[in-house]
Amino acid sequence: MGRARPGDAHLGRHHRRAARRGREDRQARPRPARPRRLARPGPRRQSPRRPARSPPPGVLRRPARRLCRVGPRRATRSRDGRRGRRGRRDRRGAGLRASPAGSRGRRAVRGAVEERRRPAAGHLHLRRGPRRARPHPRYQGAGSSQIVPTRLDDALTEMRALAGADLPFAPGYRLDHGEPDEALVEQAREVAAAAQVAVVFLGLPEGEESEGYDRAHLDLPAGQRAMLDAVIATGTTTVVVLSNGGVVAVSGWDARVAAILEGWLLGQAGGGALADLLYGVANPSGRLAETIPLRLEDTPSFLNFPGDPDQVRYGEGVFVGYRYHDAVRGEVAYPFGHGLSYTTFAYSDLTVSVKGADEEIEVEVAARVTNTGGRQGREVAQLYVSAPSATVGRPVRELRGFTKVALEPGESAVVRFGLGYRDFSYFDVREGRWAAEPGTASVHVGASSRDLRLHAEVTLDVAGRRPPLTPDSPLGDWFADDAGRTALLGVAREPSRFLSEEYARTLGSIPLSRLARFPGSKIDPDSLEELAARVRDDRP
Incomplete structure (x- = not known):
């Protein structure tokens, strides 16, 4: 029989005996297993005083089986050609082998x-x-x-x-x-x-580099x-x-x-x-996602960054990265999209087809890429577009698509790209929408922004940019619009030297309402609102 505890002294003999039996029953009764905390991946340090023991049944084994089922099972091929599971652990802990x-x-x-x-x-x-x-x-x-x-x-x-x-x-x-x-x-x-x-x-x-500061x-x-x-x-x-x-x-x-x-x-x-x-x-088979310049002074933001103490001016506009280097025809160390391989590739058979018009226009581009080297490789074919522009500054070329194709030695594949209205457009801030201009666009396919192997031209059947004419519209906009030029020449009280192609080039940025107040303009300022309304009605 067990010995009485100090806390049992106030009990009688029979009560102390019953208390001892109750404690013995509780000790013999199996206790519910306590959930154990999961440790970090890696080798576990085992205390030399405590023997290793497996977890109680039903505590960790079932969750572990579930984790194994939802884990990644994509197979990769090791150096010796055998297939193995991606992310397999080894004795050094949870490590990943580069795929x-x-x-x-x-x-x-x-x-x-x-x-x-x-x-x-x-x-x-x-x-x-x-x-x-x-x-x-x-x-x-x-x-x-x-x-x-x-x-x-x-x-x-x-x-x-x-x-x-x-x-x-x-x-x-x-x-x-x-x-x-x-x-x-x-x-x-x-x-x-x-x-x-x-x-x-x-x-x-x-x-040398971190968040919060910039390299000099x-x-x-x-x-x-x-x-x-x-x-x-x-x-x-x-x-x-x-x-x-x-x-x-x-x-x-x-x-x-x-x-x-x-x-x-x-x-x-x-x-x-x-x-x-x-x-x-x-x-x-990787490609550069940015241009490597010859020097820091060749970067497009060199004159604007970091700017004044309270203001930074993004003066490069849309001419960022390769767009800037192509616009100024500057030399670079390695261009955007550049990358080499242990094999070589050739481009051929460029085809371009156009259907639809205006915002429904669709352009399909296809080219053949051939592995001309002696081993398997992957090539990144890149599509660049040169869109027509007569009114705003546009980049010389813009990346509009790319695709990676894996080819065995001597194998060929056709890569395809789809272009739409937005791919030839710019954002018109005055009208608040994307706008494309009619004319001839160029399509280039190659291995980088400076290694363009194939070239074709396509005619865009889109409506030209026709901003609404108001009395405050520049003289150049009035002369660029056929209806506006005709109406303006007809409303003058007598021939005016300001209403000519020569002055339209020289004074083209001056608003018509201000030009009408120049001495000798021969334009009635009070008639401009009616003139603008008539032009809007006469437009097709």
């Missing part, structure tokens, strides 16, 4: 992206040195966009796995300050001199440039991989390297994606 689609999205910006120049296994040497300790590129932005990854792949480990060799590594520069470190630069130069191919990882440190230049840190110059000077074939959130200037060194792979901010599985691209496991 082929993620690798393809990186942009091969320049140079030796031909298969014959891919790095050979065992001869690839890596330079990277964030604080001389971390052998992986920067993978995410700063500020509120930062996350804690479940697992982080680094390029060096992934490349060593593909090469099957312990590839040498030299930091080359520091990230805690931008100045060159002569000892690190010399170490990188020595390793590069003994290599067949040197892969140099460059980019912007976390302190496009240059890489001086320490990275010094290391790159030293590696190039060895004569070893050099490939540059960039990790940056915003554009960096490459015009000072891009012609001296064999290839540039623009990775931007890669994400936690970016290391594997870079390795796949460098070794040709995946074929790059």
